[in-house]
Amino acid sequence: MTGALAGLALAIPLGPMAILLISTTLKHGRGIGIFGALAMASVDFSYAALVFAFGTAIVNLLTGWVMPLRILGSAILIFVAVKIFMDARRSSKIESPDMSNSTASRLKTYAKFFGLTVLNPATAFYFFGITPSVATLSQGTGLFGIALFAVGVFIGSVVWQMGLVFAAQLTKSFTDVRVQHRIQYAGAILILGLAIGLLLK
Template identity: 30%
Template sequence: MTAAVVAGLLAGYGIAIPVGAVGAHLVAVAARSPWRTGAGAALGIAAADGLYALLAVLGGAALVPLLAPVATPLRWVSAVVLVILAAHSVRAAVHAYRAGPKSTEVPPPAPRRAFLTFLGITVLNPMTVVYFTALVLGGHSTTGATEGSVFVAAAFAASASWQLLLATGGTLLGHLVTGPRGRLTTALASGLLITALALALVV
């Protein structure tokens, strides 16, 4: 049982810690939203990781050949969605900056909407299930139903803890950068970073 917990934690942190376009977008959303919204987005990412870990335990070896033909199109869809979201954020920030202090800011998304949005974005990366499948097939700690369940729960917990850390960092950044110029600068910087990381998915 301990081996399954350790394997799940390592797998969850292994897929979560490398911050890509989704992680950068999480920080950007958290920086201009209440912490609950950032937490909802973070849990959406972790839920997708947990879902793919579950699929890997249930039958990842059979799923990998089915996912291979659609992996590239889904990466393109994910990249396009992320670029659109980045462009929308930059446009909103520029509009708010030009309108001045009397402008009405666009309300942040509700936690539930943030959860579903980030769940959807993360699910578009089927390579996650390939990653978990390789770990499951290469290990010996997930051979039973109980061990498999523990592995999935630990992977979700690891991913959730890291994503919540990113969301908290984004919220703190938002509290530090409160002026119009600071918000515009962070929005432009995050938009460029998200776009670059999104393009890296398909290049």
């Protein structure tokens, strides 16, 4: 239960990865978006297991790396924002039938979202912030406690991410290409704003 709540608390704020997931679903369809959602939840699961198992050690390790992580994260977000903007500008239509049916593209999407979520500063800082509390919970629970918490985080995260995918697909069904492009532009601008805000904190 605690893990599921932690997963939902992480996933619900509309961060850069959520915006990218919505944009990807609008562009390539629900079939591709689902793999992005699974990748994001998988990273949350991995982070949760590490934090639950090695909480105090992680805090001590990352304390001196907060600013470099902010700079790296900001650079990644700027790159993502520019790519969304340019892709929306270049494409004449949102959906590519070949890509939505390609296993290779689904695996590529999973790998892309997994890598970006690992490097996403919002995810890292969230788990960094909850580490002291989780470390207290983890005392004496053993491997079963670690697995239970991590699975809970995965479930909470994947429920929300899948909700975003289906909401984006529903939006796609009731809007035309121009509106979908504008949503992508707005997402790119929002991610850019988040990147700048990350540096100013």
